[in-house]
Amino acid sequence: MILLTNLILASSSPRRKMLLQQLHLDFSIIHSNVDESIDRKVSPECVVTDLATRKALAVADDYHSSYVIGSDTVVAQGDHILEKPKDKEEAKKMLSQLSGITHSVFTGVAVIFEGQQEVFYEKTDVTFWELTEQEILNYIETGEPYDKAGGYGIQALGALFVKEIKGDYASVVGLPISKLYRTLKKMGYPSLRV
Numbered sequence: 001m002i003l004l005t006n007l008i009l010a011s012s013s014p015r016r017k018m019l020l021q022q023l024h025l026d027f028s029i030i031h032s033n034v035d036e037s038i039d040r041k042v043s044p045e046c047v048v049t050d051l052a053t054r055k056a057l058a059v060a061d062d063y064h065s066s067y068v069i070g071s072d073t074v075v076a077q078g079d080h081i082l083e084k085p086k087d088k089e090e091a092k093k094m095l096s097q098l099s100g101i102t103h104s105v106f107t108g109v110a111v112i113f114e115g116q117q118e119v120f121y122e123k124t125d126v127t128f129w130e131l132t133e134q135e136i137l138n139y140i141e142t143g144e145p146y147d148k149a150g151g152y153g154i155q156a157l158g159a160l161f162v163k164e165i166k167g168d169y170a171s172v173v174g175l176p177i178s179k180l181y182r183t184l185k186k187m188g189y190p191s192l193r194v
């Protein structure tokens with residue numbers, strides 16, 4: 001097992017990688033490959049903290065002396081949890097559901113180091129403009145919705161749908177780096193730049 005750093009991001013998300021790079025730390029990426037099936041009767045905060053913990057634990061089992069970060073993001077509209085749309089129909093349904101209303105984006109984070117475990121979540125409220133059917137169809141054609149919770153990316157074309165956001169922008173994109181930084185500090189992570 002070759003490991004160059006003692007910070008590991010247990011994620012395949014290019015957005016999480018990009019956000020963690022903002023901390024100017026060396027880190028490795030190891031995909032966690034956990035079963036991401038969820039219990040839809042459970043609250044979104046429980047879903048994201050549970051999945052984040054599962055992702056971190058799956059990697060931490062092999063890397064005890066590293067700080068391992070797992071994370072998960074879902075969109076919640078009322079009692080409905082929206083994950084990543086599987087196809088065009090599902091993407092259309094999700095975006096139609098989000099049109100003209102406020103929904104919440106939940107991101108859970110788990111950091112594990114030598115048996116210590118810190119788990120938290122961020123909730124950010126996002127309000128969409130009313131979207132026309134044509135806008136939704138055109139957006140789906142770009143392919144942007146498919147690997148993103150709720151079927152949109154606030155960091156890309158999806159930004160055009162956003163009227164207002166209350167909370168942490170980075171958390172919507174997939175990793176609340178401000179709170180993560182504070183958590184690493186609390187856990188004694190040694191190489192923080194600030």
Ligand SMILES: Cc1cn([C@H]2C[C@H](O)[C@@H](COP(=O)(O)OP(=O)(O)OP(=O)(O)O)O2)c(=O)[nH]c1=O
Nearest residue numbers: 011012013072073148149152153154172173174
């Ligand atoms: C709402 C929203 C979500 N997303 C992304 C963040 C996450 O990558 C994705 C939600 O899926 P996740 O299952 O949380 O993450 P993932 O499968 O991409 O990566 P991994 O499990 O390996 O860590 O949606 C955006 O990029 N922009 C947005 O505006």
